[in-house]
Amino acid sequence: MSRFFATSTALAAAVALTIASTVTAAASPATSEAPELVVVLDSSGSMAETDAGNGQTRMDAAKQAVTDLATSTPDTTRIGLRTYGDGVDSQAPGSCEDTTLRVPVGPVDRDALTTQVDDLTPRGDTPIGTALLAAATDFTGTGPQSVVLVSDGEPTCDPDPCPVAAQLADQGIDLRIDVIGLLVDDAARDVLQCIADAGNGTYVDATDAAELTTALDTSARRSFRGYVTTGEPVEGTPTSEGAPTVGPGQYLDTIPVSGTNHYLVDLPPGQSLHVGATIVRAPGAERGGVSGFLIMATYDPLTGDRCFLEQGGTAVGPTPLTGALLHGPSDEVGGGLDAGCDGVGTVLLEVDWRSAGSEGDDHPLELLIQTEDAVRGAPAEVTPVADRDEVYPALEPVEPSGTVQGSGDFATAPLLTPGAYEDGLRKGETSYYAIEVGWGQQLAVRADFPESADGSELDQLLGRQTITNLAVYNPVRKSVAPFGDSSSPLEFVDRNGGSLWSTTHPVAWTNRGETVYPEQRHVARPGTYYVQLTVQRDSTSSDELAGTIPVQLTVDLLGEETAGPDYATTSEVDEPSSSTQASTPASASPAAEPTAVDPSEPAQLEAAAASADSGLGALLPVLVGVAALLLIVLVGLMAFGVVSTRRRPTGEG
Structure with a gap:
């Protein structure tokens, strides 16, 4: 007996009882913390060298770059400043622990950044490893974290910063370390490049104040353009057993590489379901390769019949992997697999990540659930269908506004x-x-x-x-x-x-x-x-x-905006439903954000469907319940016991 059907008795009872574990997203989904940046600035004795152009010292160039960053950074960004080598003389006791958080991470404080950097006097050693370990503790949020290290030479103290960067990356911290080398020689460049590689970042050279300013600004802007995941926390299950029920809204989960998550969605009669999934790839994933593809499917949780299935495209480079699915009445929505799913009050949603390779552990998954009411009138009379063969010309370039x-x-x-x-x-x-x-x-x-x-x-x-x-x-x-x-x-x-x-x-x-x-x-x-x-x-x-x-x-x-279809209310649609979730007409819900990916041809969809497990299944008899509601469930399950040749969710044996 398959795992799906082995657990279907418990699942059916839960469905009949409207599932106590229902999760409903807030109208405005909770958002994880915004990206944060810590600039780690070298203030060691070598920064006093006057070779940064126009008679400037390297420290002068660094001060100018940080001041320009403070001036140009948007008010909403979160940034901090850490220095090393400016508090203790070189080779003096404590010089290898000499690192200070000058400006704590928070909304950009322009006055503090400029004042603190102006007060720096280069004097000490270069404890880069110690400074990186400290910087990793400076962040205050849970969103993407970036360190930009500015250094003019090799470390002069233990610990070795390259293993430190690798250690921080291996801890699963959403951390990126970019490195800017200011007037460095080949030996220093090799070490700094190693730090960037180990820290999922990028290395760049700068030879004067202008180049350092550009590099620091560019790296900072990159850190603030990181993907910030959004949603109400939820935990999908690897099989159908115990799957949480989610209503309209946006949710935040995790999914393992080549893993599968399951959820239940209540769907009032006549409504359509729009689902989007976005997998945010781990830091460093943008270095190359593809991230596999998504297969999303809906099932009748009582019978195991697959209702709809869609395959998402691959994500190459830094883009997230996205997929979407549309589930609705079979006479309205194309691509359905089983008309017997019409009228199902609760559907089982499956998100299946088929990865092309290993990309670390669990990845963030944004799950977007939207429902749409039925429309009045025959579908063909609602709106004209677009011409699939029509060619739409490109826009002509115009002057920027x-x-x-x-x-x-x-x-x-x-x-x-x-x-x-x-x-x-x-x-x-x-x-x-x-x-x-x-x-x-x-x-x-x-x-x-x-x-x-x-x-x-x-x-x-x-x-x-x-x-x-x-x-x-x-x-x-x-x-x-x-x-x-x-x-x-x-x-x-x-x-x-x-x-x-x-x-x-x-x-x-x-x-x-x-x-x-x-x-x-x-x-x-x-x-x-x-x-x-x-x-x-x-x-x-x-x-x-x-x-x-x-x-x-x-x-x-x-084109001119038209009035659109006339939506019916849930109460106008016949056929009872066990759902208690309120509907959300599409015409009134543009706020909840959504997903994307390159669609595939039907042949590919059918191939993916064929790859899913299928087989015979029968339900074990259910013991006599004491409540009338459980008796009703028992009757339904016994009737279902004779049904055969049912397909089941992907990945369940």
Whole structure:
């Protein structure tokens, strides 16, 4: 007997009792702490050397860089300053423990940063390992943590900082250590490069105050563009047994590499279910390779019948892995596997991460649950379906209307209106932007990278070719950029510049009936759509932090917004349901953010479905209960005992 059916008796009873372990997300999901940065600044005796240009000492260059950072950093950023080598003379007792937290981590305190750095006098040794260990304790939150180490030489004290950086990374801390070498020799560069590699960061050289300022600003901006996970805590289960019930909202869980999570979702009769999943990859995952793909499926928890299944695409580079699923009445939603799922009041949701390799331990998983009421009238009369074969032209470039700084995640993406914006990304960065899209409208996006003169700083930064990617996501973060001539999502940018663009299908309720193209099926309701822009990290470049690659982002809404369908209330739909979860009409819920990923063809979906275990199963008799409700459950289970040839959730033997 399969594990699924071995546990179905207990599960059925729990479903009939409306499952006491229900979790309901708050209207505004709890958000993990914002990214934090600690600048670790070398103030050892060698920083008094006057070789930083224009008669400046190395310490003068460092002071200028930190002052400029304090001036340009947004008010909402959280930053601290730690120094070493400025409190005790070289080789004096205590010189190898000489490190001080000058400015505690918190909202940027410009006066404190400039005052503290101005007071520094270089004098001591270089206890880098000790300073890194101390910096790891300076953070106050639970979000992404970054250290930027600025040093002009090798360590002169134990412990060895390279093993220290590796130790911190191995502890599972969401920590990144970037290193800037100021006028270093080859031996020092090797040590500092080792620290960056071990700390999931990047190393860059600086030879004067200007280069140090640019490198520090670039590294700081990278740290504040980290992905901040968001959601109400929940713990999915590796099998269907004991799966928690989740209602509409956004949840935060973890998922093991090549693991599977299960959840139960109450679904009132006639409603559709929109689910999105986002797996945030561990620090250093952006160094190369793909992260596998997601298979998401829904089941009838009483029979084991699979209802809907969708496969998400791979994530290459620094982007999260995302997937989405649409579950609804079989006469409305394309891609269903079993019409017998119609009317199921509680569905079992399965999130299955098929990893292409090992990427460490558990990874954060954002789970987004949205429900949508039934509509009045026949589906064909609600909205016209989009033409899957129509080609949508690219936007024409226009003069920028302003600047914008994209965020590092979906939840905090800046909300744009139609127009052209200037931004900049460093190699290895992904940036997010949001825009509201209404019924009948299309989202058109274009990203343009400028030309650069031969031998210029930008030309050197780009190298021979730099890979860039553009993706568009619906309100549950499903990739909805059409294939073919309506989208150019990848570009190799060089000194000649380059452009990426995409135009979605018009938002139409009837799009959900599409059976072949998931990117059209998921443009089936309005709300907050997302643009994701990525500049891939080079595999060999050692100066990726040396500058920002400018980009112009143009967004527009094509077509007039229409009224959309007429939603029915839950009470208007016949057929009782055990669900107690209130419904959320899609037209009134653009706030809960969503997912994305490249959709796959039906053949791939069927192959994935075939790969799932299937077999015969029968329920063991249930002992006679003492409550009327348990008797009802018993009757249902006994009737189900004769059902055979049932498929079961992936990964259950």
